[in-house]
Amino acid sequence: MTAIADSRLPRYLLIRDQLHQRILSGEWKPGALIDAESVLAERYEVALGTMRKAIEQLVSEGLLERRHGVGTFVRRASFETSLFRFFRFTSATGERVVPESQILEVQVATAPEEVRRHLQLPAGSEVVMVRRLRLIDGQAVQFEEISLPLPQFQAVATAEPADMPALLYPWYEQQCGQIVASAHEELMVEKVSSEHAQLLALQTGDPAIVIERVARDIAGAPIEWRRSRGAAERFHYHIDIR
Amino acid sequence: MTAIADSRLPRYLLIRDQLHQRILSGEWKPGALIDAESVLAERYEVALGTMRKAIEQLVSEGLLERRHGVGTFVRRASFETSLFRFFRFTSATGERVVPESQILEVQVATAPEEVRRHLQLPAGSEVVMVRRLRLIDGQAVQFEEISLPLPQFQAVATAEPADMPALLYPWYEQQCGQIVASAHEELMVEKVSSEHAQLLALQTGDPAIVIERVARDIAGAPIEWRRSRGAAERFHYHIDIR
DNA sequence: TGCCGCTAGTCCTATAGAGGAGTATAAGTA
């Protein structure tokens, strides 16, 4: 974070870092339009080409987004690279669909060690824990356990479960002012316990994909930890190599 | 492949396509040093900056590789993004290691439908099929079935199994003149059959990761299909999202 | 023999400027 700005570095890299800082600091929020290239070039006292190169770096890193003829914007996190997309989430009619959400439990509790570790919380911290099923055509395809730190997510603890939408991140933003800017996901395989088997209509011991996700805000602080389990049978990942 | 070169496109893109073609055609082989930027710029009658931008495109696509002060090279396929890296392949001493290879069978046969489909072969084609175990510290961690089209891979059919190295691609290049330039991998989970369980020292029904790979040559023609199975327990994937 | 500096060749950074192309909005016209 506090990288030493080495003035021997190329100027476009120094500027890249300064722009990056303006995003991290929250001066430029996700979705916001930033100054025009020409304005920035003048402000930072470099040629237009140099400023373009600095911006290009941030675009290729996924922090900025250009729209020809309109301007350059701070990119919102898009979860199109999430591992979840490799579940065959298709409805009876065949089209891809966002699974509905069925809240099983919302509970405020002292954070277990595992949750504390992922959310970087001190011992004794309280969290909201949400357990829910995700369903397609009424059939459970995934079981999720979501942990959120307090007091930031107090609104979740007091909300009516029926009011929680299937997609939580826009809701966090609206209800709690917490913006998810990045995330890290891990994938493992396990044999389902009898408890999970029952929830997911599987046989005990069937293989399940487990995806753990730590979501972070603009400043990089962890604000959500979730663990999802789904039938491995529905999972199919692919990748190109060259 | 035969994209229409639209002259309304920016020049740097047109040049990008032409350079790309020179790689695909085999004029510039993997590992080769290409002409200097300045030479190319003159040859294609554009400014240096334009040529640099064309080359930059190919670099970011992973086809070329720059070495400051030395030159620009055609990149060899590197399998550092392969899904296999997510198996915990560590020896007793803890360091990462290339598993040894133990050939179980080398067989020439008419290609089954599944193999024909992946290698794009007509009905009745013959292939070499290699079955092998991969071991760490003498313990089987993966079972692989590899299919190679004939007559290109005749040398594999007649080779002594003991002479086949653990890493096959450099060997293909040396023995058969076939260069693997890209690949596509798919990942699934299955419950192991009793046959595979025995080979991998697992219990029948334990979860296994199945990785299927189609490897292609410079021109994009499929030249190898392989299916690998390993204990899901050893598999751990992770990804960053933003 | 072994070290050191020089040099040629390469890619890398940066400048200043011109005109092209896409987009949104304001102004004009039927």
Next chain:
DNA sequence: TACTTATACTCCTCTATAGGACTAGCGGCA
């Protein structure tokens, strides 16, 4: 009112040029 045109703003492409920085190899010197 409804459509078209102008315009002002944006990012995009491209030129021509200059000097910096990195690398490999050659040749001189101890």
